[in-house]
Amino acid sequence: MGVSRQRAHRHSRHCRGLLRHSRKPRPRVGRRTFDVAGAVLSTAGLLAIMLGVIRAEPLGWGSLEVVGLLAGGVLLLGAFVVVESRSAAPLIPLRLFRTRSLSLSVVALGLNSAGFLAMFFLTAIFLQQVRGLSALDTGWAFLPMGIAAIVGALVASRLVTAFGTRAVQLTAAVISVVGLLLLSGADATDPYATSLLPGLVLFGLGITAMGVPAQVAAQSKVHQDDAGAASGVLNAGYQVGGALGLAVITTLATSHVADAVSSGTAPAAAAVSGYQFGLLVAAVFAATNIVIALLSPSVKVSQAESTEAAELDPVSI
Numbered sequence: 001m002g003v004s005r006q007r008a009h010r011h012s013r014h015c016r017g018l019l020r021h022s023r024k025p026r027p028r029v030g031r032r033t034f035d036v037a038g039a040v041l042s043t044a045g046l047l048a049i050m051l052g053v054i055r056a057e058p059l060g061w062g063s064l065e066v067v068g069l070l071a072g073g074v075l076l077l078g079a080f081v082v083v084e085s086r087s088a089a090p091l092i093p094l095r096l097f098r099t100r101s102l103s104l105s106v107v108a109l110g111l112n113s114a115g116f117l118a119m120f121f122l123t124a125i126f127l128q129q130v131r132g133l134s135a136l137d138t139g140w141a142f143l144p145m146g147i148a149a150i151v152g153a154l155v156a157s158r159l160v161t162a163f164g165t166r167a168v169q170l171t172a173a174v175i176s177v178v179g180l181l182l183l184s185g186a187d188a189t190d191p192y193a194t195s196l197l198p199g200l201v202l203f204g205l206g207i208t209a210m211g212v213p214a215q216v217a218a219q220s221k222v223h224q225d226d227a228g229a230a231s232g233v234l235n236a237g238y239q240v241g242g243a244l245g246l247a248v249i250t251t252l253a254t255s256h257v258a259d260a261v262s263s264g265t266a267p268a269a270a271a272v273s274g275y276q277f278g279l280l281v282a283a284v285f286a287a288t289n290i291v292i293a294l295l296s297p298s299v300k301v302s303q304a305e306s307t308e309a310a311e312l313d314p315v316s317i
Helices: 002-023 036-059 064-086 094-098 100-130 135-163 165-183 197-220 224-262 267-295 303-312
Strands: none
Touching (some): 036 224, 100 197, 100 224, 165 197, 224 267
16 A cells, blocks of 8 residues: 555656646747748749650650740749748758768669659550550569569668668669660560560669668768758659659650651551660660769668668659
């Protein structure tokens, strides 16, 4: 009984202490602001550029509308940079881009996303419209790539701790390029197991294995106070790079098909040629990551940190 009373007394004093603490006046927080101008300018600029790229296929790159959209998008993004440099609460703190590893990782993840989305989009159309697969069968055809992507992220998270980010990023970039080149050789009648499966598996391995070291390198040199903003910049780079890359690659592939048809090529053969050409362009995007990997600093981290980066990899998510 005595022990119970003592515990009850201590619990009562603890509750009274919490109550007194909750009644203490809290310091005033400054008025929070939102960078409306930055949000509007960045969104409008990116939309104008993407629309210009998309309209280039039917109108031509030299048309007044396309040139106006592209030039207007660049001007809007330039205005966005000016606004961000003067804003007290910028949407994207420009000081982040002074960190070399972060800047290179943003570009690397953007290119990674461009190659991934373009490959996925073009191959899905190729499987359904050229090979005649159903949507369900197309999904089954992509399944090995998804499994390979999971394996790539897990393996990369371990290799980063042993060999550093640069070696893993460089190797993964080469693997993803090889995968795209193998896919670009697929034809309408080649067996899936020999024409598509090897490229899908290699590309799946490379695409996530490239993203993990890029995430690790990006965050390694960023101050703790800027970690959230840096993560947002990486995510934005991935999303924007994917959208712009998909627009550019599909526009070029569609133009290639139209040119082939106009020159007398059968529509089915032109579709295959357009698919192959689009994947070659995607391979050029992916090959740029080889150069970026060579320029990026090499960072070694603990197993826990590399595993966290694997979980944050947008492709593996």
